[in-house]
Amino acid sequence: MILRTLTAIATSTGLLAACATHEVDYPGEGEGFVGEGVAVQARLETPSVGTAGQDAADDPAIWASAVPVRIGGVSTRGFVAGTDKKAGLYIYGLDGAVLQFLPEGLLNNVDLTEGLALGGRPQVVLGASDRTPGKTGVALYLFDPAAGTGVRPWGAVTSDVVEPYGFCFARRGAEVHAILVGHEGEVRQFVLTADAAGRPAAREVRHFDIGTISEGCAADEATDALYIAEENIGVWRYRLDPSAGAARTLVQPVAPGVLVADAEGLTIIEDGAARYLIGSSQGDSTFPVWRIDGPQPVYSGRFVVDAGAVDRVTGTDGLDALGGPVGDAFPEGVVVVQDDVNDAGTQNFKFIDWRDIRVALGL
Ligand SMILES: [Ca+2]
Ligand SMILES: [Ca+2]
Numbered sequence: 001m002i003l004r005t006l007t008a009i010a011t012s013t014g015l016l017a018a019c020a021t022h023e024v025d026y027p028g029e030g031e032g033f034v035g036e037g038v039a040v041q042a043r044l045e046t047p048s049v050g051t052a053g054q055d056a057a058d059d060p061a062i063w064a065s066a067v068p069v070r071i072g073g074v075s076t077r078g079f080v081a082g083t084d085k086k087a088g089l090y091i092y093g094l095d096g097a098v099l100q101f102l103p104e105g106l107l108n109n110v111d112l113t114e115g116l117a118l119g120g121r122p123q124v125v126l127g128a129s130d131r132t133p134g135k136t137g138v139a140l141y142l143f144d145p146a147a148g149t150g151v152r153p154w155g156a157v158t159s160d161v162v163e164p165y166g167f168c169f170a171r172r173g174a175e176v177h178a179i180l181v182g183h184e185g186e187v188r189q190f191v192l193t194a195d196a197a198g199r200p201a202a203r204e205v206r207h208f209d210i211g212t213i214s215e216g217c218a219a220d221e222a223t224d225a226l227y228i229a230e231e232n233i234g235v236w237r238y239r240l241d242p243s244a245g246a247a248r249t250l251v252q253p254v255a256p257g258v259l260v261a262d263a264e265g266l267t268i269i270e271d272g273a274a275r276y277l278i279g280s281s282q283g284d285s286t287f288p289v290w291r292i293d294g295p296q297p298v299y300s301g302r303f304v305v306d307a308g309a310v311d312r313v314t315g316t317d318g319l320d321a322l323g324g325p326v327g328d329a330f331p332e333g334v335v336v337v338q339d340d341v342n343d344a345g346t347q348n349f350k351f352i353d354w355r356d357i358r359v360a361l362g363l
């Protein structure tokens, strides 16, 4: 959801709540408002999504491998999955090139996890919130790193959520949890397994309501934290432990200069002993960062993605980050963000070297 123009007006006049349901197209790169933040530049970008000039890129997920794998006949040390919320799922190489496209329908947020095996073979599981009528829930996909066959459909988690919107995986001990956030703020947390026949099986372990429109989520197992962005309110921390129910703390309210509505995507990056939560402050096209490995999140500043070899980033919906080596190009990690206005063609995804962010923020 893009609220840039109205949000910029509404924030200054205190009318934010009144404007929250209006979706306004952002008219062009030159008119984007970008707030204060240290500047970095993207290293590369994907092609534009879509085939009919539609603006539809939404959310990425990153996977990296120490050894090369094959996708679409190409050898790669990882991939970035990215949704086209009007068409399906792209699989990009770490150079941004399209390796695969799955025309799977109205997929919105995507995440991936390790931790499940089929027939003794470790799998990468991808999950995407699916708004396709008749299929609403979480669409599931498998990537078998040893098979060389690319990403393939695996099934789905069905849900009572009317409009699946946000989605993230979490690891909790030996369990894989799938967390779905509905457009109206409904949360459904499942434990995901593979049954004896190799099919997905999901058991709901918690459901609660956030309150209003929400999307981004990210889990930090080590601190038992589940962060969720309520778009016009701020970032909540719930416990990842489903027995904690709906108890929560507002760790970052929407606030000028830090987090401007919509509060959109959330992701976590591990950097040595430190872990950071990165958000998308969509209303002013900045990315706030909090260190989260201590007892409380500590705000570390925010960055903007300026024009360089690749055009600047504005109005980001979803983002993902992965620390450690991600191919040769990103030896200490990468952050991938959706860009609302690409300079040529429709929306796409930009790749930022984590080292550039770390230096810019003095982390
Ligand atoms: Ca994602
Ligand atoms: Ca741009």
Ligand SMILES: [Ca+2]
Binding pocket: 045, 310, 311, 342, 343, 344
């Ligand atoms: Ca571009």
